[in-house]
Amino acid sequence: MVDLNLNYIVDEVIKRLYGENEDEGILVEASGRHVHLSEEHVELLFGKGYKLVKSRDLSQFGQYLCEEKVNLIGPKGVLENVSVLGPARKDSQAELSKTDAISIGINAPVKISGNIENSEKIIIATSMAAVTLQRGLIVAKRHIHITPEDAIKYGVKDNEEVSIDICGERGVIFKNVTVRVSDKFSTAVHLDYDEANACGFYKGIRATIIR
Numbered sequence: 001m002v003d004l005n006l007n008y009i010v011d012e013v014i015k016r017l018y019g020e021n022e023d024e025g026i027l028v029e030a031s032g033r034h035v036h037l038s039e040e041h042v043e044l045l046f047g048k049g050y051k052l053v054k055s056r057d058l059s060q061f062g063q064y065l066c067e068e069k070v071n072l073i074g075p076k077g078v079l080e081n082v083s084v085l086g087p088a089r090k091d092s093q094a095e096l097s098k099t100d101a102i103s104i105g106i107n108a109p110v111k112i113s114g115n116i117e118n119s120e121k122i123i124i125a126t127s128m129a130a131v132t133l134q135r136g137l138i139v140a141k142r143h144i145h146i147t148p149e150d151a152i153k154y155g156v157k158d159n160e161e162v163s164i165d166i167c168g169e170r171g172v173i174f175k176n177v178t179v180r181v182s183d184k185f186s187t188a189v190h191l192d193y194d195e196a197n198a199c200g201f202y203k204g205i206r207a208t209i210i211r
């Protein structure tokens, strides 16, 4: 069966409206606030034996948005209805924009997703339970997921830092964008909402790698 979801259809319509094609740069995607949970924390927050329920697939292979939501509690506030991304990971972590983190009283460090060393404390809660992560809150460092073929095409290597140019009304050049190469990826720039808002993000906007 062909897996068509609404986002895919919207993306295709936008591509046709704007007449975009793959030669006009790398697709930019904006990641909202979210958490990744360990299996242990899934059970603590939702009940023994609980398994996350997939809501829809995300652009990166095997990653999906879940139906479950959590609240994130900091010293100065609560962010409600935060998305949970699956599948479960080894360590739980929360990824917020700087604006989100400051709004609940936390100065979270900028780190590549998955690197929670020296990250901040955060409480993750549901109506049933709460879990305190002594470390695990980060502001996700902007990055490009890129296939090995596209890495050759754009002349970049895994872990390299590049700048990207996003054109348009609020055009911005972002420095320090980490390149991540894997044959499991589909090529896309990932920004958080602070960055997306700063550059006038819309669905289908593209970025060019510059040096």
Ligand SMILES: [Zn+2]
Residues within 6 Å of the ligand: 143, 145, 190
């Ligand atoms: Zn990403």
